[in-house]
Amino acid sequence: MSYGLNSFLKKFLPKRLFYRALIIVAAPIIILQLTISVVFFDSIWIKANKGMTKSLVSEVKTLLDAYKSEETKNVQFLTSLYKKNFDFVININKGEKLPSTKSDRRFSPMDRSLRREMKPVFGNDYWFDTVTYIELVDLRIKSDKEIIQIFFPKSKIAPSSVRIFVLWITLPSIILILIAILFLRNQTRPIVKLSKAAERFGRGERVDDLRPSGASEIRKATLEFDRMMKRINKHLNQRSEMLSGISHDLRTPLTRLKLQLAMMDKKDTAKKMASDIDEMEKMLNDYLQYTKSQSEEDYVDVDIKNILVDILKNFDPNKYEFKGDENITIQGRKNLIKRCISNIIENGFSYGNKVFVELRKSINSAIIIIEDDGPGIPKDEYENVFKPFYRVDKSRGLNKSGVGLGLSISQDIVRSHGGNITLSESNRKGLLVKISLPL
Numbered sequence: 067m068s069y070g071l072n073s074f075l076k077k078f079l080p081k082r083l084f085y086r087a088l089i090i091v092a093a094p095i096i097i098l099q100l101t102i103s104v105v106f107f108d109s110i111w112i113k114a115n116k117g118m119t120k121s122l123v124s125e126v127k128t129l130l131d132a133y134k135s136e137e138t139k140n141v142q143f144l145t146s147l148y149k150k151n152f153d154f155v156i157n158i159n160k161g162e163k164l165p166s167t168k169s170d171r172r173f174s175p176m177d178r179s180l181r182r183e184m185k186p187v188f189g190n191d192y193w194f195d196t197v198t199y200i201e202l203v204d205l206r207i208k209s210d211k212e213i214i215q216i217f218f219p220k221s222k223i224a225p226s227s228v229r230i231f232v233l234w235i236t237l238p239s240i241i242l243i244l245i246a247i248l249f250l251r252n253q254t255r256p257i258v259k260l261s262k263a264a265e266r267f268g269r270g271e272r273v274d275d276l277r278p279s280g281a282s283e284i285r286k287a288t289l290e291f292d293r294m295m296k297r298i299n300k301h302l303n304q305r306s307e308m309l310s311g312i313s314h315d316l317r318t319p320l321t322r323l324k325l326q327l328a329m330m331d332k333k334d335t336a337k338k339m340a341s342d343i344d345e346m347e348k349m350l351n352d353y354l355q356y357t358k359s360q361s362e363e364d365y366v367d368v369d370i371k372n373i374l375v376d377i378l379k380n381f382d383p384n385k386y387e388f389k390g391d392e393n394i395t396i397q398g399r400k401n402l403i404k405r406c407i408s409n410i411i412e413n414g415f416s417y418g419n420k421v422f423v424e425l426r427k428s429i430n431s432a433i434i435i436i437e438d439d440g441p442g443i444p445k446d447e448y449e450n451v452f453k454p455f456y457r458v459d460k461s462r463g464l465n466k467s468g469v470g471l472g473l474s475i476s477q478d479i480v481r482s483h484g485g486n487i488t489l490s491e492s493n494r495k496g497l498l499v500k501i502s503l504p505l
Contacts, residue, residue: 083254083257084250084251084254084258087250087253087254088246088247088250091243091246091250092243092246095239095242095243096239099235099236099239102235103232103235106231106235111175111231112175112179115175115176115179115223115224116179116182116183118222118223118224119179119180119182119183119223120183122180122183122218122222122223123180123183123184123187125148125152125154126205126207126216127187127188129144129148129154129156129214129216130207130209130214132144133209133214134209134210141158145158152218153218153219153222154216154217154218155216155217155218156214156215156216156217157214157215157216158212158213158214158215159212159213159214159215160211160212160213161211161212162212162213163208163213164191164192164193164206164208164213165193165206169193169194169195169196169197169198170194170195170196171196171197174196176196176220176223176224177194177196179223180194180196180203180223188207191207191208192205192206192207192208193205193206194206196220199217201219201220201221202217202218202219202220203217203218203219203220203222203223204217205217205218252280253280253281255279255280256278256279256280256281256284256285256288257280257284259276259279260276260284260287260288260291263276263291264291265484267295268484271365273295276288276291276292276295278292316350317347317350320343320346320347323339323343324340324343327339327340327343364399365397365398365399366397366398366399366400367395367396367397368395368396368397368398368399368400368403369393369394369395370394370395370396370403370425370432370434370503371390371392371393371394371425372393373400373403373404373407374388374390374407374423374425374434375388376404377404377407377408377411378411378423381411381415381421385415385419385420385421386415386420386421386422386423387420387421387422387423388423388424388425389423389424389425389426390423390424390425390426392425392426392427394425394427394432394505396432396483396503396504396505398483398503399479399483402479402482402483403479403483403503405475405479406475406476406479406480406501407434407436407476407501409472409473409475409476410436410472410473410476410499410501411423411436412472413438413472413473413497414436414437414438414440414496414497414499415438417438417440417441417496417497418438418439418440418496418497419439419440420438420439421436421437421438422435422436422437422438422492422494423435423436423437427505428502430504430505431485431502431503431504431505432502432503432504432505433500433501433502434500434501434502434503435498435499435500435501436498436499436501437492437493437494437496437497437498437499438492438494438496438497439492439494439495439496440496440497441496442491442492442495442496442497443489443497445491448489448490451473451489452473452474452477453474454474476501480501480503483503483504484503484504485501485502485503485504486501486502487499487500487501487502488500
């Protein structure tokens with residue numbers, strides 16, 4: 067039950083920490099102010115409005131009774147007296163009728179209160195208008211042959227403190243929420259910076275501008291992340307230096323062996339041994355390329371379509387088809403991305419007669435689909451071919467002229483850019499490689 071409720075709420079709650087924290091701070095303030103407003107409106111304002119309206123109706127009833135009384139001979143004196151003491155403006159309109167149109171508002175507290183108090187006293191022989199005049203109410207009461215029109219201030223039936231109350235109940239809430247926004251933004255900014263730094267480091271970028279800030283827990287997490295990042299970079303640098311040394315040390319004896327083989331009398335034996343040495347050099351070069359796939363190349367704007375066109379122009383136009391009219395630009399390492407795509411396309415040309423390349427754009431990523439009409443790869447080998455130095459010993463051995471590092475390097479490059487690479491069977495019975503790179 068609780069799990070279902072949580073899942074339901076997650077659909078409507080914001081995803082970012084700043085907005086969630088803002089809800090935690092602002093929601094109690096808003097609920098408290100609404101509660102106070104409802105209590106005030108129900109217990110104070112409505113009761114005060116009802117009492118003031120009831121008093122007004124009593125004054126109007128007294129005026130009407132005095133006007134109808136035979137003892138009241140001087141109507142002018144009576145209206146002047148009410149104007150002086152009660153701020154009423156009274157007009158006696160003979161021969162008129164009550165307006166037929168309704169001007170009272172159904173959901174107005176002022177109109178509703180006045181209607182409730184007038185109905186029991188005057189029945190249907192009254193009409194009022196609270197809309198036409200900003201500060202006055204036009205009240206008309208039907209007498210024998212006259213219409214008694216009374217203008218009185220709205221303040222007689224509406225407490226003037228309501229506006230002041232609304233102002234003081236909303237203004238502090240707005241100020242408190244603005245202060246909370248400023249503080250929350252300052253507190254969440256270091257977390258956002260840390261997450262962006264982790265994302266950049268995960269893509270292989272250099273992160274040199276990470277500075278601890280914010281609360282002590284966030285500072286500690288930033289410091290620990292910075293130390294971890296430096297340890298990883300140190301390890302990678304040591305590995306590159308070690309491999310450079312191995313490369314230098316191995317190339318020298320291989321070169322000497324080649325020279326010795328060139329001077330041998332047995333040319334057939336020398337030729338076979340030279341072939342083995344060439345394979346060793348190829349293996350060494352591929353291995354060094356594989357370990358250096360996370361190079362220190364800077365991130366730039368990369369046009370994927372231009373890269374595909376640049377790669378495909380080196381092949382026979384009759385042996386490939388390219389679809390993709392839209393120029394899609396991503397942030398990445400241009401040379402590594404070009405090498406990744408080139409590995410896949412070259413494999414397609416090695417094992418198929420024709421290669422089909424398609425570029426399209428999804429909501430948040432660039433999609434590159436490369437198909438061929440070759441023998442393909444068994445489905446149970448899809449995961450294995452991404453392993454370094456793994457070769458398929460069946461109809462299709464990837465990197466037939468290499469040592470099985472093409473797909474491994476391509477996967478490394480794609481993942482370092484935050485993307486994904488998958489294999490599946492093509493509609494043309496060959497291999498389909500799908501590469502997605504985030505925009």
